[in-house]
Amino acid sequence: MTETLPVGRFQLQQQRVELKRCFLAFLSSHKTLFTVLWITAFVSVFLWQRNIVGARFSIFAKSGPGRPVPKTRSFVFNLTDFGGVGDGVTVNTAAFERAILAISKLEKSDVAQLNVPPGKWLTAPFNLTSHMTLFLAEGAEILGLEDEKQWPLMPPLPSYGYGREHHGPRYGSLIHGQNLKNVVITGHNGTINGQGQSWWKKYRQKLLNHTRGPLVQIMWSSDIVISNITLRDSPFWTFHPYDCKNVTVRNVTILAPVSEAPNTDGIDPDSCEDVVIEDCYISVGDDAIAIKSGWDQYGIAYGRPSRNILIRNLIVRSMVSAGVSIGSEMSGGVSNVTVESVLVWSSRRAVRIKTAAGRGGYVKHITYRNLTFNDARVGIVIKTDYNEHPDNDFDPKALPTLEDISFTGIHGQAVRVPVRIHGSEDIPVRNVTFRDMSVGLSYKKKHVFQCAFVQGRVIGTIFPAPCENLDRYDEEERLVKRSASQNVTDIDYNV
Template sequence: MNLKDFAFYLLFMMLVASGAVFAQNTPSAVPFPFPEMKAPVFRKEKFDIRKYRAKEGGITLNSEAIRKAIVACNAAGGGSVIVPKGIWLTGAVHLKSNVNLHLEEGAELRFSQKFADYLPVVLIQRGGFFCYNYSPFVYAKDCENIAVTGKGTLNGQGQVWWPWKSKQPGMTQLFQMGKAGVPIEQRVFGTEKAGVRPPFIQFLECKNILLEDITVVDGPSWNVHPVFSENIIIWKIKIRAHGPNNDGIDPDGCKNVLIEDCDIDVGDDNICLKSGRDEEAWKIGRPCENVVVRRCSTKAGHGGFVIGSEMSAGVKNVLVEDCHFAGTDRGLRFKSRVGRGGVVENVWARNITMTKIKGEAIVFDLTYDSEPIEKNMNYGKGSAPLANAPVFRNFNIKNMECDGAKTAISLRGLPGNYLHHITFDNIKINSKNGVFCSNSQFIDFRNMAIKHQNGEAFQIENSSSIQY
């Protein structure tokens, strides 16, 4: 543990001890119907990858040995595929139903830096659109009862993929294809020239998923990205990745998701809920719903807890509580833009602490326009000014403290009834700037303690029914 990590850990544990974090000894009631989440159970049989001729040391490629172990485990009715202590070089790992990929303490799955080791192409979701591309490093499709567990490490070695961020014509082409409704079968990439990076971990159309205890390091793009999957438990994982678009955990169009006790330090959004992009997501219609996030900590990145901007099929029934965000660009971040459509509603955030936030402690932004590809496409040019505008409504943010932010709270809606019915209660923020609210309706500020240095505590523009 380096000095930076130790200092953050010490601060976080002091907050825990003081009661600033984990304000309740037992989880409080979830304010919407939420199932009792149970981790998948696996047979006791173990399939050690060494028995399938895997060789430790980080030199021999073990993709085939791991594949054989997974196939054997699945054929036997399930169990655990064991990755022992040591460094094991591999390409793409494709899980099957009833298989727990278990990394023993001291084990490292080190993923190859040769792009060909992630071919042939498979169906993935990338940036909100579906296509055929390089395989995610850990991938499953149409599986049930799957897990990646243990105190070992998944090392993506994503540095060789990161430069593609500045030369990714395939991503522009994918966005254009998605907007035009080109059949998914014709959206085929998987070349260096196209430059479409795969996610690190992606489970597509899967059920009963467990990620527990593992450390995830340096994925090529988004790190943990379940898509259209149900009954997902993510417990006590660590993520360390500071490349471009290195989101931490991004449930996308998923249902019944429990994320607890995770430690995330990434270069983009830490935990971000999504549900696809634009017309394709409207047609498919898979919202992200029934999500509970508890006792997670973040150290950097663009946002601590985020929704959007790809949220076109909707996001609903979300609880975030007892979390701590330190040094992120923003704390709670809710973002979208004209053209996305969709509704985000019924979101609760409570018992949140933050320190040293670089931008806004809390931000709602329906004018989000920070994606270079969309800018280059003249996104939305020629459309009506508010065509397919998103709606964010029914948010309740309670018991939040932030020690240090550039801006306390910012609400940037759109003309009309698109950002409304937001309640803030018992909010304490030390910041340079106070609260800014534009194009918003029915915003209720209760028990606010905003210690700001510049201007007015509340600046209200083009808004109605604002109580403070």
């Protein structure tokens, strides 16, 4: 018996067959398939970039509104219990101070959590205390007062000699701490906003008599954690741990305009030891990260290196400076730094080491691996003539040492100059290694891998072709060709 399909089902089946045939014919065209794939990729990248440059960007998903605030300490206080009003108009400095004073008087070692509820909490700078957690709820925003008269003046940092932008005192940070232990700043992606626009304008107009203050500065402290928050629009450097040990920055978004926001570095570990920076997004008006250790004779005298620093799993952007920098203030030394799994996009430089005669100190045992450069003018920079000094009393014979620097797994596209290593006769760059490198160029002429006074090696095949200063080894690390001279100069700043 032959089954007879109803007219409606038959028509539907015919439509499905016809649709399938049209779809297969559509895909049979290589040109059409390429177009589909290209459009899909473009839309994906567009949506990704739209998200990451948004004012409320976070690479970590947020849960729904009204999440309960976890209890992380033995005692929990709310800012409203101390008179805080989150209307964006009321000044809450006294409320923060009363709450933190109450925490400081508690005797237990794992003391208290201060909850900042949703709202806009305007405040002048205030100090943290040991054994506390500052918790910013979802929708909470701490706002810094824009009137610089409300920001206290502090002595210059001992390893800098003066306030970095002006002689004499410097402005303190919006959130500050000294000689602390066991401090956490975290939340449900709440925001600390320095409202730096007025500071940047006054700086450009030369109306400030003192160096601008950071957004968050912790000094001479240990066991510091910053996580799951947004830091934005700092007057100066955003997070500045100074002479600290055991510092962790995780799941943090740091934002400032990529232009017209001078010196708004993202994270500047300065004479710090045992630091982890991971899973962050940073887009700012200067270096996304800058590792420091003091400036010229002041940093040499202070003698505190930055060492044992791990930087990983970041997306960073710096149209003015670099994604990850070491220096230029590195007079106490920098060593044992690993930078891995970092995407640098739409930036002037990707990774950079900068120093000069007069700095002294050293940069050594630095490892870069699994880096991606997307649209960078210069990919890798080592610069030894960054001649900016605190005063004229520096010793020009205090020469820094640069050695044991490796680059492995370096990839990317749209890079104008992939490598520029500018050593000098007085400050040569020693023992540099390149391996597994392939960077697509946006500049097709010669001299895109530039070297001067550098000694090192290339293992295997890399693109673009390396400079003549470097020895060549095969994949099994057997010597293929020895460089005729490490002192050849092939630097072209016009490229």
